Amino acid sequence: MATGFPSGVVLVLRFMPRRWFAFPRPGNGFPNKTLLGFNKKSVKVLWRPFSVSLDYCGQFKYLGFFQPVSLSRKPIIRSEPMDELMSEVNQRANLAFSNEMEMLTFFLTDEQLYGLNVFKIIEILETPKTITVMPESGLGVIGTIDFRGSPITVIDLAMVLGLTPLDLTQGVSYILVCEYSTTTQGFLISRPDRLINKSWNEVIAPHGSIFEGSYLTAITYHGNTPIQILDVEMILVDIIGVDAHVSKDIVSEGKQIVQSHHHILAADDSRAARILLASALDQLGVKHTIVEDAQHAYELLEQSVIEGNGQCAYSMVISDIEMPIMDGFTFTRKVRSNPKLAHIYLVLHSSLSNKSNSEKAKQMGANDFIPKFQPDKITKVILDQLNKAVILGSPSV
Numbered sequence: 001m002a003t004g005f006p007s008g009v010v011l012v013l014r015f016m017p018r019r020w021f022a023f024p025r026p027g028n029g030f031p032n033k034t035l036l037g038f039n040k041k042s043v044k045v046l047w048r049p050f051s052v053s054l055d056y057c058g059q060f061k062y063l064g065f066f067q068p069v070s071l072s073r074k075p076i077i078r079s080e081p082m083d084e085l086m087s088e089v090n091q092r093a094n095l096a097f098s099n100e101m102e103m104l105t106f107f108l109t110d111e112q113l114y115g116l117n118v119f120k121i122i123e124i125l126e127t128p129k130t131i132t133v134m135p136e137s138g139l140g141v142i143g144t145i146d147f148r149g150s151p152i153t154v155i156d157l158a159m160v161l162g163l164t165p166l167d168l169t170q171g172v173s174y175i176l177v178c179e180y181s182t183t184t185q186g187f188l189i190s191r192p193d194r195l196i197n198k199s200w201n202e203v204i205a206p207h208g209s210i211f212e213g214s215y216l217t218a219i220t221y222h223g224n225t226p227i228q229i230l231d232v233e234m235i236l237v238d239i240i241g242v243d244a245h246v247s248k249d250i251v252s253e254g255k256q257i258v259q260s261h262h263h264i265l266a267a268d269d270s271r272a273a274r275i276l277l278a279s280a281l282d283q284l285g286v287k288h289t290i291v292e293d294a295q296h297a298y299e300l301l302e303q304s305v306i307e308g309n310g311q312c313a314y315s316m317v318i319s320d321i322e323m324p325i326m327d328g329f330t331f332t333r334k335v336r337s338n339p340k341l342a343h344i345y346l347v348l349h350s351s352l353s354n355k356s357n358s359e360k361a362k363q364m365g366a367n368d369f370i371p372k373f374q375p376d377k378i379t380k381v382i383l384d385q386l387n388k389a390v391i392l393g394s395p396s397v
Contacts, residue, residue: 099199099200099201099326099327099329099330100197100198100199100200101117101118101119101197101198101200101322101327102117102118102119102195102196102197102198103115103116103117103118103195103196103197103198103220103227103229104116104117104118104121104176104192104193104194104195105192105193105194105195105196105222105227106174106176106189106190106191106192106193107189107190107191107193108157108158108161108163108166108189108190109158109163109164109165109166109190110158110163110164111190112226112228113193113222113225113226113227113228114157114189114227114228114229114230115196115198115220115227115228115229116176116178116229116230116232117322117352118195119352119357120178120179120180120232120351120352121176121177121178122177122178122179122184123147123177124174124175124176124177124192125145125147125174125175125177125186126172126173126174126175127168127172127173127174127175127188128145130145131143131144131145131154131168132144132145132151134153137153138238138239138240139159139160139238139239140155140156140157140159140160140235140239141153141154141155141156141239142154142155142156142159142168142188145175145186147177147184147186150184152177152184152185152186153185153186153240154175154185154186154187154188155185155186155187155188155235155239156188157187157188157189157230157235158188158190160215160235160239161215161230166188166189166190172191173188173189173190173191174188174189174190174191174192175187175188175189176189176192178232180232180233180236180351180372181233181351181371181372181373181374182371183236185236185240187232196222198220200323200324200325200326200327200330201325201326202220202221203218203219203220203229203324203325204218204219204220204324205217205218205269205292205293205324205325206218206219215230215231215234215235216228216229216230216231217229217230217231217234217269217270217271218269218324231269231270231271231272232351233270233272233273233351233372234270234271234272236272237272237275237276237373238272242272242276242373243375244276244279244280244373244375245283245375246280246283246284246375246376246379247376250284250376250379250380250383251283251284253383254283254284254285254286254379254383255285257383257386257387258284258285258286258383258386259386260287261315262286262287262315262386263286263287263288263289263313263314263315264281264286264287264288264289264314264315264316264317264318264382265288265289265290265291265297265300265301265314265316265317265318266281266288266289266290266291266297266317266318266319266349267290267291267292267293267294267296267297267317267318267319267320267323267328267331268290268292268319268320268323268349269292269293269320269322269323269324270320273320273349273351273372273373274290274292276372276373276375277290277318277349277378278290279375280375280378280379281379281382283375283379284379284382284383286382286386289314292323293323293324293325293326294319294320294323294325294326294327294328294330294331295325295326295331297317297319297331298326298331298334298335300314301314301317301335301338301341301344302338302341305340305341310340312340312341312344314344315345315385315386316344316345316346316347316382316385316386317335317344317345317346317347318346318347318349318378318382319331319332319346319347319348319349320348320349320350321348321350321352321357321361322350322352328348328350328361329348329360329361329364332346332348332361332364332365332366333364333365335365336364336365345367345385346365346366346367347366347367347368347369347370347378347381348361348364348366348368348369348370349369349370349371349372349378350369350371350372351371351372357369367385368381
């Protein structure tokens with residue numbers, strides 16, 4: 001339900017504590033108690049309970065939960081000095097450069113906390129009254145909704161996890177509209193909770209047979225409260241499916257280029273990503289080692305240099321960005337700062353497919369950034385690099 005307001009009038013909003021908004025992109029924000037005013041043309045939707053989207057450079061971006069304060073004809077009002085405001089903006093924008101992430105926590109029907117990196121969230125919507133049911137849809141798919149003029153699939157995360165499904169006729173629920181690997185989906189949740197900052201070394205990868213085959217990829221804590229981080233990539237692969245086949249012409253090219261000494265090292269905490277990447281590399285016929293975190297990958301690189309008398313045995317490295325212990329950006333910086341590894345060709349491969357992450361990847365020193373899951377694109381990059389390699393462990397040419 002949208003709410004409009006008179007032309008020429010500024011809607012003044014108070015940023016509610018422990019809530020979040022993204023402007024101009026996820027990760028940026030303003031201090032609590034900041035008063036902001038926006039005119040009629042810039043505000044697209046005001047959903048209950050006061051979820052706002054702004055027009056920024058022609059693209060509507062989600063702001064978050066606000067408390068309406070007043071209607072005013074005054075210009076933008078701020079209760080905080082501009083230097084404090086910009087300091088907060090810069091701090092949030094630079095989280096990716098300090099092995100940290102900003103996480104939105106939320107509840108499902110089991111009333112336990114779950115977390116999601118805000119860089120994947122486009123918008124949070126109150127669940128609309130009308131959802132178009134899809135015949136023979138996958139487990140957890142409750143239908144589609146219109147999002148900015150296009151239909152998106154809505155997935156009930158509780159149902160996927162085997163929990164009690166959300167009853168849309170009882171109370172208010174919400175949809176997290178997220179971008180994964182250039183595609184957009186909606187995830188039905190009970191309610192959002194808060195925004196927290198977490199260092200990746202505070203995020204723990206679960207181990208043990210009980211977690212094998214589960215959708216849990218990591219755990220962290222807020223105080224003494226556990227926060228479960230789901231392998232959303234695996235959920236999407238199981239429900240929507242991904243074409244993992246590499247084109248015949250690329251496979252044929254691989255037979256001419258790939259040699260026995262070529263060896264690819266990859267790191268990804270997502271079980272789905274590891275399976276799909278291994279499939280693509282198998283189709284090329286290239287030897288590969290795939291590990292679950294960047295710290296392990298870095299240790300293998302160092303070990304390789306020691307055992308190879310200064311020469312690295314890996315032809316190139318492929319790394320995810322979001323991983324427990326050490327994220328892909330930090331991993332890239334460490335590799336580039338090590339003189340014995342600085343030459344190695346490094347690709348960041350992530351479902352965080354927006355332009356800002358591609359730019360960050362280049363700033364960190366990555367040679368390329370490839371959105372998941374695009375088997376032809378990643379294998380083409382691999383073959384191009386292998387074709388340039390002169391000898392085992394030599395710098396790229």
